Amino acid sequence: MTLEPFGARLRRAMDERGPLCVGIDPHASLLSEWGLNDDVAGLERFSRTVVEAMADRVAVLKPQSAFFERFGSRGVAVLEKSVQEAREAGALVVMDAKRGDIGSTMAAYAESFLHKDAPLFSDALTVSPYLGYGSLSPAVALARESGTGLFVLALTSNPEGGEVQHAVRADGRDVGATMLAHLAAENAGEEPLGSFGAVVGATLGDLSSYDLGINGPLLAPGVGAQGATPADLPRVFGSALRNVVPNVSRGVLRHGPDVIALRDAAQRFADEIRVTLTAA
Numbered sequence: 001m002t003l004e005p006f007g008a009r010l011r012r013a014m015d016e017r018g019p020l021c022v023g024i025d026p027h028a029s030l031l032s033e034w035g036l037n038d039d040v041a042g043l044e045r046f047s048r049t050v051v052e053a054m055a056d057r058v059a060v061l062k063p064q065s066a067f068f069e070r071f072g073s074r075g076v077a078v079l080e081k082s083v084q085e086a087r088e089a090g091a092l093v094v095m096d097a098k099r100g101d102i103g104s105t106m107a108a109y110a111e112s113f114l115h116k117d118a119p120l121f122s123d124a125l126t127v128s129p130y131l132g133y134g135s136l137s138p139a140v141a142l143a144r145e146s147g148t149g150l151f152v153l154a155l156t157s158n159p160e161g162g163e164v165q166h167a168v169r170a171d172g173r174d175v176g177a178t179m180l181a182h183l184a185a186e187n188a189g190e191e192p193l194g195s196f197g198a199v200v201g202a203t204l205g206d207l208s209s210y211d212l213g214i215n216g217p218l219l220a221p222g223v224g225a226q227g228a229t230p231a232d233l234p235r236v237f238g239s240a241l242r243n244v245v246p247n248v249s250r251g252v253l254r255h256g257p258d259v260i261a262l263r264d265a266a267q268r269f270a271d272e273i274r275v276t277l278t279a280a
């Protein structure tokens with residue numbers, strides 16, 4: 001069965017559930033705070049709890065692959081199960097694996113996450129364009145075919161990102177702006193929303209010098225533990241606010257393991273985001 005394009009599915013989920021994306025980031029420190037061991041059983045309990053608490057209510061869950069890969073094949077098996085359970089419960093899953101390579105290797109990465117029969121099949125994948133935007137074309141092609149999406153690292157939330165992303169090219173545009181322009185071209189004419197998103201940190205302050213109107217989603221990490229708040233979003237995203245998917249990981253997860261406390265924490269962020277969007 002062919003899926004409806006990711007952008008359309010995401011728009012609907014955002015309209016129905018609000019735009020919040022909760023991260024599944026099983027940091028060793030969080031496992032310990034939750035009273036779990038830093039082992040595969042602890043990982044599984046953590047991830048299952050987040051899926052149980054969130055998957056039937058938030059638009060997007062974003063597992064951070066690194067924290068699962070840390071445990072080798074058994075950790076990846078937990079990741080597979082979590083993705084499947086989250087999707088079955090109604091959340092869209094954005095796999096945060098930040099893959100990027102060339103040619104057939106990039107194609108293999110894309111197949112690992114975006115092919116409908118892949119064990120880790122996800123609704124979208126984060127990718128790094130820093131081997132050149134064109135190196136992502138196998139992933140773009142497969143995403144179009146399978147109804148999935150990509151989130152391309154454009155302007156990341158970390159302070160070190162500027163060294164690469166603010167570098168100015170011969171045409172006077174910086175690298176981040178160039179990635180946004182590629183995405184706008186990818187999404188041209190798509191309704192109600194294109195499937196090719198950008199990662200743009202909520203921590204970055206006024207971004208009015210960038211054209212964020214890519215007709216695609218803007219995944220905005222940095223709310224919560226990295227210091228950004230929902231109230232910052234209008235200043236950062238301006239008229240692109242309606243397409244922003246704010247991500248909170250530790251800001252929610254630190255309230256576990258109690259399922260109700262996790263839900264309450266996510267609801268507080270969701271409420272603040274809704275108020276901000278309504279006022280903007």
Ligand SMILES: O=c1ccn([C@@H]2O[C@H](COP(=O)(O)O)[C@@H](O)[C@H]2O)c(=O)[nH]1
Pocket residue numbers: 023025064096155156157158199200201221222223224225226247248249250251
């Ligand atoms: O620019 C980026 C891109 C990705 N991330 C990821 O998002 C979460 C943020 O977690 P918090 O606990 O809410 O800080 C994490 O998985 C990062 O790898 C990002 O922070 N910035």
